[in-house]
Structures are given as structure tokens and as C-alpha cells.
Amino acid sequence: MTALLERGGRRGRRPRGRPLLHTSYKQDMALLDTPGKRRWLSALLVIAVLAPFMLTDDILQLLAVGFVASIGAIGLNIVTGYAGQISLGHAFFLAIGAYTAAAVSGDPDGKVIGFGVTSILVWLPLAGLAAALAGVIVAPLATRLRGLYLAIVTLGLVFLGEHIFKEWDSLTGGPGVGRPSAVPELFGIRLDEAGAYSKEQKLYLLMLVMLVLFAVLARNLMRSRVGRAFAAVRDRDIAAAIIGVDLRRYKLLAFAISSFYAGVAGALMYTVAGYFDPGSFNLLLSVQFIAMILIGGVATVSGSIMGAMFITLLPRITRELPGVLPFISSESKDTPNVFQVETVLYGLLIIIFLILEPRGLFGIWTRIRNYWKAWPFSY
């Protein structure tokens, strides 16, 4: 046994059938700490990379939006799930990212503000930083307010933002008109124009790379001292201070990082559609993100992705409803219509998950995994 352990420790290999037997702390602290996780994630990534060459463009477009929404959901999960600061203001930070990116990359001679710097490498970090700055300005509220009170204040942020963006025509184009979204250009290649590959294929791959990057960064952060400090602030703030966590600093950090993610997501989100309207950044958008993390799984990165994909694909499913249930109309002027059903579903799903599976899709996944781990024994 000792010889086995020593060998395993040096080579980092483990005996078969003992996926949880770790023989060094390095192994123990690894992000993908079992061979199973490594294998399944690699398989998933291979499928994701091959998907653009097998799926139709409209599905790719939907998945690309889902990937971007996932980045935003991870962002919300950082501040609300990990650090426990309930934020209904996510739509506001998404808007700041979207408008920063659109303005930086926009046509300088167009009707709305634009500076003509189209490289993603420039506008994406800027969009994130602008939103992070807004987050830093809002964060001091979180050091004064808790729970419901903070939720209400961040809710106010959404209405404030919605009003500003609707009135500020020169930046946003005004309600009902909108403006072109950020121009995605990477190393001189326009990703929103068809070339050797279609626009959807290129954007899909861009979003996939971005999602993997931001998901890994978030996972790393959450297993670091910063992530633990977030959880400490969430679970017991007085105890957190007593062991040396600076509450103000970490609430600020949580808002800044979360808003950075939101800014990035906002900047990328509308490049798929090419156009966006100031009316998009309303309370419903914030609620959708709350739904994503509640349905996906609070304080998990993979749960955020599951939830975001689920909520993004939901309209696609409800659109099929009129075929099955003829009394539901697909026209927005009739009642009941699919859009109403969709909104009701968000609320219903939040309630159902909160009552039946508070750990969300991630919790369901863990349960399935544990079942098969123990199979054929019940526990």
C-alpha cells in the first residue's frame, strides 16, 4: 500500500476504481480532481468544438447567445451566489457593457456615438472595465444594506438605467430605434460577416472560447482565498471579519468582478443579433439572470452555465407550444400568447426549483451522478 501511494504521488496516477484517492495535495486541489470529470469535460468540449460544422445556423446562433448568457450568469453567481449580495441590477451592468462596446467599436460617422475601434481585444476589456467601475460605485451600498434592502436598491438601478438609456438618443438611438451592436473584429477578420465560414459559425466559436476562458477564471477565483472570503461574507459576516476578512473590500471586489462579467456578456450578447434597443435592459432581463442561477444552481459555475443554456433555449421550446396547445397564440396581440407563457414560466420555474430542488440543475446532476456512483447499491 505504501509503495502504491508513493508511486501514485510521484506520477500523479491513481489506482483504478479509486477516483477519489488522492495521493498529493496538488491532486486534491485540482480543478478536475477525478479522471471521470476530466474525461467527460473533454468529450463535451470536443462536441462543442465540432458542433458548428454539424448544426444549422439558427441553432448555432441560439447556442452562441446561450454561451454569452452563461458568462453573465457566472457573473451574477459571483456576487449573489458566492458572496451572497442579492443583486437585481444585473441588467444595468449588462447595458453599460453593451453600450461601451458599441460606442467604442461603432461607426464614427454614424447617427450614434462611435469611435471606430473595432478590435475585440480593445472593446471587450473596456466594456468589462466600464461595468466594473459602475459596480465599484454601487458596491458601497452593499456594505450598508443587506438582503431585501439591497435587492430593492439594485432594483432601482435597473429603472434608473432604463430611463437614462431611453433618453440618451445620441448613444442608444432611442427606444424603438436602437443602435448597431459592437463590431466583432479579431486580428483583422470580421466575425459578423460570412466568409469561408458563416457568421454564425465564427461567432459561435468566439463565444465558446470566451465562455471557457471566463468559466475557468471564475472556478479558479472561487477556489482561491478570494472565493472563500466571498463565501465567508455570505455565510457569517461577523465571523468573517473576526478571522480577518475585510468586509467592505470583499463586497466591493464581488461587485466589481461580477459587473466585469456582466459588462463582457452585455458587449458580446448583441453582436449575434447585430442590433439592440435600450428597452432590452429592463427588469425582465435581470429576472432572467436570477432565474438562470436559481434554476442552474446557486454558487456553482457549471450550474450557471446549465441555467443560462436552459433559459436561453426556453423560448425556442415555448414557440412550439401553439402547435400542441392551440389556445395559445403565437401573435403578441392575442391573449394568451407564447410570450406571456414564457414570462409566466420564468416565475413558475423559479418557484418550483426553490421548493423542490434548491440546488438547481446542478443538484439534479449531482444526484444522478451519486446514484450511478453507488449503483447497483442504493447508497
Next chain:
Amino acid sequence: MKEDVESAPILELADVRLSFAGVTAIDGVSFGVRPNELFAVIGPNGAGKTSIFNVISGVYRPQEGRVTFDGTDLLGRRPHEIASLGVARTFQNVELFANLTVLDNLMLGRHQQLRYGALAGMAWLGRARKAELAARLAVEDIIDFLELEQWRRHTVGLLPYGVQKRVELGRALAQEPKLLLLDEPVAGMNLEETEDMARYILDIREELGIPMILVEHDMGLVMDLADRVLVVDFGVPIALGAPTDIRTDPEVIRAYLGEAS
């Protein structure tokens, strides 16, 4: 022990007064804790024992008096600053991070020892990774010291109360404190658990040499372990001395048993 008596106190409270809207919680408490001393604070319920701890760790700010730790004035400092100076504590009602594992709770104790920022954490390259590994090794020592091996991966909120108390002690030890404040470490424990905890307290003292202040209702424990005892009643200090003297002090007997009628 002789030279300890002569050495300068590591913590000194001078004439501390704390009141909440007219209710005086601490009324002129002064004492000093010497290096390597096990100092106990006892008193009836509501005597202000925990308030003294809250003043030392920066949760409450007294209206009058001075609190000096290791040559630094503690008054007006925020709790996390006091923690970084080397004061660690446990709570009367366990204040652990219930959703985290024992390991994460202990690693949180090393928050101050780990010195890297959010960006380094995100990248998880050389510096952060090395620091985390070192912290993990230090935490394993504490797991070994407090015999928490079997609970390492368990979520703290689901553990038995006695184990939770031990984890909380471990978290305080992970801070590598220069002074340890123990608020009723054996409250609600059975005899066996109490004896275990007493053994850990003695081990901390002998192996790690950390001075401690103990607030406790279990008189047997206090009389057996403490070097000196301070008795408070309604925020007022009524006696200070060796356990044997305290036991026979008429003021103390009056406070605990009431006036002879």
C-alpha cells in the same frame, strides 16, 4: 512560570467602560494577560464577559478606557485589522461558515496568511498555487492536532455540535494567533467532550505556547486550567486572582449564590 509573572502583559485593558443607551455592559474593567498565561473571565449570566471579548476583537467600541495588544492600541480598529494583529477567537454559539467543508473553514482561518490578490487567484499560476499548497499543509497540521481527519470533507453545518466547536477552535488556530479568546469552549458539551476540549486547551498551551483568555461557566474547568481568574458581575470586576483565592472570596460567593439572608 516565575519569569512570566514578571513579564509585561501582551494584552492590557485599562478602565474599559461600555454602555448601550444607558445600560452599562462593562463598568471599569482592567486586567492584563501575560505571555503564555491562561486567563479566565467568569461571572453570572449577563455579567459582560462576552462584551469584553467583543471589545477586544473590535465588534463593540467602548466609550472609555484603553485596550492595548502587543504594544498597539486596539480601540477604533475594525475587526479584520485586529485579526491581522494576531487576535483570534471562538464564539459562544458556534459561528462557522455552515455551507463550507471543514477544510474550507480552516483554510479561511489562514486568510490573513495568504497574501495574493483576485487576479492571481483567477490565473492560479505559480504564486497563488504555491501559497494555497503551503496553507493546505499548515491546515493539515491543525486537522491532525485536533483529530478532525474523518470530518475533513464534511459540510460543517451537518456535523455534531462538539465537532463544530473543535472546528471553530481549529479555524482560530489556523490564524497563527498571538492571543486566543475562547468564549465558552465547552458550553453544551457532555463530560467526554469537555474533557477532550480541556486536553486540547492544555495542548495549545504547552505545544504552541499561545496565551489564552477563557470565558466559561464550567467552574471545574476554569479552576483546573486557569492561572488567574477575573470575576465580573453586572459589568463590574469584583475579584482577580489565582483560582484558589477566587473560590473563597466572599464577594464571588455572594455574586454566585446571592446574599445570605
